[in-house]
Amino acid sequence: MAFSRNQSLFFILTLVLAVLLVNWLQPKEIDMNVSQTRTIVVGGGLAGLSAAHTLIQHGAQVLLLDKKPSLGGNSMKASSGINGAGTEAQSSLGVSDTVEAFTADTTSSAGQLARPDLIHALTSNSAESLSWLSSNFSIDLSLVSLLGGHSVARTHRGRGPPPGFAITSALMKKLDTLPAAEVIKSAHVVRLLEANGRVTGVEYETNGETTSVQANAVIIATGGYAADYAPSGLLAKYRPDLLGLPTTNGDHATGDGHRLASSLHASLIDMDEIQVHPTGFVDPKDEGAKTKFLAAEALRGVGALLVDADGKRFVDEMERRDNVTKAMQEIIEQGKGPIRLLLNADAEKELKSHCDFYVSKGLMKRYENAADFAKDTGVPNAALIQTLAEHNKYASGELKDPFGKIHFHNGQFSPDGVLLASWVVPVVHYTMGGIHTDASARVLSAEGKPIPGLYAAGEVIGGVHGKNRLGGSSLLEAVVFGRLAGAAAAEAK
Template sequence: MSAIRSADVTVIGGGLAGLPAALEAAQHGATRVLLIDKSPRVGGNSAKATSGINGANTRAQAGQHLADSPSLFANDTLRSGQGRSDPALVDVLANESASAVAFVEHEAKVALDVVVQAGGHSAARTHREAPRSDGKPAPVGWDIVQGLAKRVAEVEAVEVVTGATVTALERDDDGGFHVRMDVKPKADGQQAEVQEIKTRTVVLATGGFSANAALLAKYAPHLPAQLPTTNGDWAQGEGLVLAQSLGATLIDLDQVQLHPTAFVDPADPNARTKFLAPEALRGHGSILLQHGRRFTNELGTRAQIVAAMAGQPALLVANDAVVAKFDPAVIRFYGKRGLMRTGIVGVDALADLMRNGLGPCVVPDVTVAGLTAELGAYTAAAKGEKPDVLGKTVFPAEFRATDTFAVACVTPAVHYTMGGVRIDKDARVVRNGGVVPGLYAAGEVSGGVHGANRLAGNSLLECVVFGRRAGKNAALFRGVEESKHVAARWSKL
């Protein structure tokens, strides 16, 4: 016999889209909110994020006199999307970015005081934590998710159910939804319990499908099958199936982002799942080398850098100045994991490391003179003595032959699925002729924000902005009459 629950709002997915959705739903009058996650604990891919969250006109920007605006931010995002982004969604993303950053700081109790200019951005707007004084790492995604999870646990109206896989999402006779889920047993040897939920509204916050080889082959057959991924095994795309069962429109499923810098572990170079070498490493000044030479503007978009890599790995090189700004504790963590070689003193030692190889990154013919000249040319461009031959105009760090270096071998990896369930600016799930009444989506399960390429820092931001909108609107949903009004509006477009 199935256990039956009831809810005003059911949020499926407990990552950085689902957690704000649950909070906003409770804050806007929902007295029974269920937050469901299939993993043993909430977090999802957002817990792995290390570069930060974007915001224009934020507290931190004002304090550091960093010029930016929502319109400039929106233009950067639209340009990155190459004509495939929905301008209405991008407008919401940019204009609500500062309030999203403030929401994270207040609700998660995370101070986002460091602001960097990441690839594809024309201003410094990617916010992250400062290095901790106790020498421990400050992983921004993990800290945000854990802070929000703690906040959710304090809200009486929200019940969190982990270890629960949603197997069906259907309409019920009252205009709401019927959700079926399998809840993992607390003890070994017991069977999963089937539970059913009668709910007025549903928010899909289930993430993307970057770890689902079958869906990648189906929707993005142009990608090489052997590409690794930075995603956890949970990124399977179940939300797409649930939405499709209710007639939802799916868009841009062929738009899959490759991140240019996933760590290659020399001890396991062929591992399918790889640690991400975050955008912030380049945002703070790291350079990329192939055959001992720079080959791309390190602050270009991810798509531009992947194209320049031409399917080959590269060496990511930081110096002591980059390490100090990024987070020395995180660099030490990478070193302990064998993902970075640290403490490489001087260009002679750097050349020796490159000749001997770091995983597949081997440069047998590199010379000290050649490396010295390459670093010298870069620093001359950074000082404004001559233009950079690769078009770089922002130089967060200078490099010298006497520096102490931290080095990693990096390679492109499947990182993010830009497409998904089509939503409108209020996070309502769209289908032909209108919306699916009472169904909302936010985060990577949705499509339309990023188009053909996602900018660094826009994933966490999208989750917060549209997760909040989805939760609020799900709580305030007025039923069939609202849906008829929306359908009439869509028919005129």
């Protein structure tokens, strides 16, 4: 059959277009001029940033990918501080602390799921990691407070902005100035590439395009899954009982790294261990909001009380998060909610920037005295005054607290003094479970063997905190394991 000239031209043109289209749809291969030490970091929260800086300090090139239009993740939201034992700040404040004491507190909090190797990595690297932050990024960590579950004051923050923001933004800013770092935002990593049992790169999607990049190693630092509420999500799979609770986490926290690692048969551990934080703020303008602001642990650290609708205390406010949450849930189940968190003027002064922020957001209200608070909320004034008077006696040592409270800070409440009050509820906050790594941040397979070329750090890893994470230990985990992963990946061949 003979074709006319026009028909032939049309045929050739169609063929060329089809070839171009198929080519365009193929994942792009980027030849990044991969050197022996080019490493990909997936996730730009504190763990990813710590890993990236450490890699560069070891002479490596870094490609950092984050699925969101800006870096920072949940790390930017952290409001209480970062733990360290035996730090300069502690010694200048006269706080005596040791790695052994921090290890003992962490082990006790982790319960029967305590893993000594991971706990040791966390605690023994803590002071050095804090001084790494201060000396490399000029971060102020000079204030130290005591949080629930700790035997001494070891949670550090500075005088300026909240600690998560202060730390994470300092690392972000510096990374921007380093030629060895390339950062691509809105780059959603969807696949790990592998050849001969070794991780060789990733595939990511950005603006509807898929791109493959090669590297000598990949560090997963994608955070946890405390916002993975999808019907097929990790909360539904491991803890369906929590689906009804709100979360403090950003919408990026959907367990992507867990799925990426599992696709290469990495082992996931403790996945049903999820921390419900006792105090998420209920915003009176949007009571049912699924995402809630966290009422920082530091509020209880500076002496906040928790009272029920009858104006009565029901727990040692300085107890561990899991125990405070349990007590609150019992109160709510008994119909004695809402639960309110109360601060006096001394505590307000100590946590001034936090309180100003919460008041400006309408999450905390300032009352001139207890009677004003009682009138506004319906809490019986007489019962509240009695609660405050009793607490004063426990704080002064005149009587023993029936709930076992021994750490009192700003413990004297006058019924005629200022009260700051917030409505608080338990919130899904942190996922203790995650990718199984060894104490050098190498990802382990189901057989317990390191998967060559694959590392993980931050909330995405599992097992560091066992059954319960202590306040301040997650920022620390991000820095410690980020640095361990960076150092180990820099050596990867």
